[in-house]
Amino acid sequence: MPFAHVSDISIYYEVLGDSGSPIVLINGYSCTKVDWDLSQLQRMASRHRVVILDNRGVGQTDKPSTLYTMRGFAADVIGLLDALAIDRAHIMGVSMGGMIAQHVALDYPERVLGLVLGCTAAGEPGKIFPISPSNEVVEFLARPSSGDRAKDNRDAWPVIYSRQFIEGNHAYLEAHLQDSLEYPESPLYALQLQLEAILNTHDTLHRLSDIRHATLVQTGLLDVMIPPGNSRILADRIPNAHLIEYPGAGHGYLDEVGSTAVDDILSFLAVIDVQTLGSEL
Numbered sequence: 001m002p003f004a005h006v007s008d009i010s011i012y013y014e015v016l017g018d019s020g021s022p023i024v025l026i027n028g029y030s031c032t033k034v035d036w037d038l039s040q041l042q043r044m045a046s047r048h049r050v051v052i053l054d055n056r057g058v059g060q061t062d063k064p065s066t067l068y069t070m071r072g073f074a075a076d077v078i079g080l081l082d083a084l085a086i087d088r089a090h091i092m093g094v095s096m097g098g099m100i101a102q103h104v105a106l107d108y109p110e111r112v113l114g115l116v117l118g119c120t121a122a123g124e125p126g127k128i129f130p131i132s133p134s135n136e137v138v139e140f141l142a143r144p145s146s147g148d149r150a151k152d153n154r155d156a157w158p159v160i161y162s163r164q165f166i167e168g169n170h171a172y173l174e175a176h177l178q179d180s181l182e183y184p185e186s187p188l189y190a191l192q193l194q195l196e197a198i199l200n201t202h203d204t205l206h207r208l209s210d211i212r213h214a215t216l217v218q219t220g221l222l223d224v225m226i227p228p229g230n231s232r233i234l235a236d237r238i239p240n241a242h243l244i245e246y247p248g249a250g251h252g253y254l255d256e257v258g259s260t261a262v263d264d265i266l267s268f269l270a271v272i273d274v275q276t277l278g279s280e281l
Contacts, residue, residue, distance in 0.1 A: 003060075006079030012060035013053040013080055017045030021113060021273050022086050024051045024077060028095025029198065030191050032059035034179045037255060040262050047266055051089070053080060055097070057190035059183060068193040069201040070123070074103035078111060090269055092116035094254065095226065096194065099123060102204045105211045114272040115215040116265055119223055119251050121230035122237070123202030130205060131229040141225075145188065153177050162222045162250045172255075208237035215241040216268040218261060220249030242268070 003010045014033060023044065027035055032054045044050045054061040056068060056076055077100065081089060090113045093101030098120025105112050121129040132138070140159055146152055157166050157173060166173065215238045219231035228245060235243035244264055249256040 004080050004083035006076055006083065008066075009056055009062035009064060009076070011053055011056075011062075011076060011080055013051060013084075015084070016041050016050040016052070017048055020048040021090060021269070021276075022049040022051060022084075022088075023090040023092055023269065024053070024081070026053070026073075026077060026091070026093035026097030026100050027055065028093075028097050029194055030058060030186060031055075031095075031097075032180075032183055032186075034059075034183045035176075037258070040254065040258070043259065043262050044266065048090070048269065051080070051084065051086075053077075055100075055194070057194050058186040063187060063190040065189060065193070068197040070099060070103045070197055070203075071107060071201065073100040073197065074107050077104050078108050081111060087111070088113050090114045090116065090272070092118070092265070093120065094118035095120055095251065096198055099198065099202050099204070102208075102211070103202075105213055105215075106204065106207055109212065112213050113276060114269055115211065115213045116218070116268070117215060117231070117234055118218045118261075119220060119226055119231070119253055120234070121226050122205040122208055122234055123198075124205040125203055128199065129226060129230050130233055131227045133225055133227060137224050149181055149185065150177060153180065159225050160250060160252045161256060162220070162248060164248065165250070165252075165256045169255075205233075205237075208234065209239060211238045212240065214268075214272050216265065217241055217243045218246070218253065218264070219243075220246045220251060220253035220256065222247075222249060223251045223253070225251040 033052050057063045091101045091104050098117040217231045217235045219228040235241045246253050246257045
């Protein structure tokens with residue numbers, strides 16, 4: 001199994017595809033490599049060298065009990081790129097991963113080719129997001145674990161997906177749930193440290209204009225966890241950003257709209273690659 005020793009931890013990662021420009025996929029709070037849809041990864045890997053990883057605190061990556069920060073997560077990503085001898089890569093992050101991706105772009109701009117920000121938000125000190133979810137959603141997110149992983153996952157579906165998707169894709173969701181249950185469980189202290197990093201160290205709102213990379217912002221219009229207005233703020237304040245909103249999709253828009261969202265990502269990256277190649281000739 002591939003591990004990279006980065007700073008104070010060992011990071012679990014996988015690489016799919018062996019040609020094309022590299023793209024690093026950064027997942028969200030509590031999520032691991034099994035939360036990516038394999039068919040979507042394979043579609044991306046047909047054109048790119050795709051790097052996925054378990055973030056600090058989850059999966060097979062180390063789970064230190066020291067403070068986690070957004071800048072620390074970003075440094076982990078750059079350390080992984082160094083270990084893989086990748087000078088520059090496209091960076092894609094969803095949810096918390098999109099927050100990390102913003103910090104990568106701001107702190108290490110020379111390492112980024114293009115930026116994809118999915119169902120995410122800028123950071124503002126003292127607020128969970130510039131546009132907060134409803135009180136009901138916040139209360140759900142603050143609920144302690146029941147101790148039953150399967151139940152907790154199923155209970156979260158209405159916060160992640162649209163009702164129509166849940167009703168029409170129960171078998172898909174159950175299969176994904178089983179994959180998650182077979183993967184290493186993350187300890188509660190590590191999940192709390194990830195959450196505290198979001199709440200206390202994500203501070204990009206007033207720095208978004210400093211992101212000069214071509215940026216694709218994606219969101220589902222039915223996202224109740226990170227309301228779509230947050231994506232509109234990102235697209236308005238990042239100078240070279242393009243926003244795509246998917247009607248009928250929730251926070252898990254990548255699962256809900258599937259190949260449509262992936263094709264949008266691939267088309268966006270293709271333009272950047274042509275521009276980059278032309279500038280380097």
